[in-house]
Amino acid sequence: MRKFELEAISGIPLVHNDYQGVFPLLVHRAITGLVSGRILHLYSGTSLIGDVRIDIEHPNATLNCDVEDFVKDDIRVWDFVILDPPYQITRTDVKLNSYGIKGAISANVDRRRLIKEYLQKHTENVLWLDQCAPMIKGFYREKLWLVLSGGFHTVRVLSWLKREMKPLL
Numbered sequence: 001m002r003k004f005e006l007e008a009i010s011g012i013p014l015v016h017n018d019y020q021g022v023f024p025l026l027v028h029r030a031i032t033g034l035v036s037g038r039i040l041h042l043y044s045g046t047s048l049i050g051d052v053r054i055d056i057e058h059p060n061a062t063l064n065c066d067v068e069d070f071v072k073d074d075i076r077v078w079d080f081v082i083l084d085p086p087y088q089i090t091r092t093d094v095k096l097n098s099y100g101i102k103g104a105i106s107a108n109v110d111r112r113r114l115i116k117e118y119l120q121k122h123t124e125n126v127l128w129l130d131q132c133a134p135m136i137k138g139f140y141r142e143k144l145w146l147v148l149s150g151g152f153h154t155v156r157v158l159s160w161l162k163r164e165m166k167p168l169l
């Protein structure tokens with residue numbers, strides 16, 4: 001396996017409010033310090049990072065729609081795609097029942113495949129925050145941030161995946 005950088009960071013939230021899913025401060029800093037160019041943010045929630053922000057319901061998004069529908073139609077190419085998909089099967093799940101969405105995206109093989117195929121065609125870099133550290137064919141791990149929220153909270157991982165160089169002909 002190719003070597004990659006690994007950093008452990010604290011999971012203290014960016015702001016203390018009722019919204020559970022907000023990026024931790026150091027995750028927010030890691031992302032904003034890195035991204036440039038054309039930026040797409042999927043499952044963007046409260047975040048204002050990215051020119052195009054897709055969330056099924058949050059008013060801070062530039063487009064309210066299901067990510068699944070968005071990736072089926074979008075043909076643009078991005079420098080960075082950021083994703084913080086839902087992984088908690090508690091309140092988010094209840095909240096999203098009316099859309100027929102249940103559980104973590106990373107545990108849903110069909111949704112996961114759809115998103116991976118979109119990323120393979122449409123971006124140079126992926127920043128994916130989840131309870132797993134996904135790998136996508138055609139990309140390699142540049143860096144992982146281990147996000148430790150403390151107490152008995154779940155550990156999350158921010159993965160920076162970069163597209164493999166195309167072979168020189």
Ligand SMILES: C[S@@+](CC[C@H](N)C(=O)[O-])C[C@H]1O[C@@H](n2cnc3c(N)ncnc32)[C@H](O)[C@@H]1O
Pocket residue numbers: 021022023043044045046047054055056057058065066067068084085086087096101
């Ligand atoms: C973990 S939160 C992201 C929070 C964000 N990182 C922030 O700083 O606020 C996940 C978001 O995904 C949205 N969401 C869940 N399922 C979705 C779907 N199928 N399509 C689009 N957005 C979805 C939820 O509304 C929620 O805002």
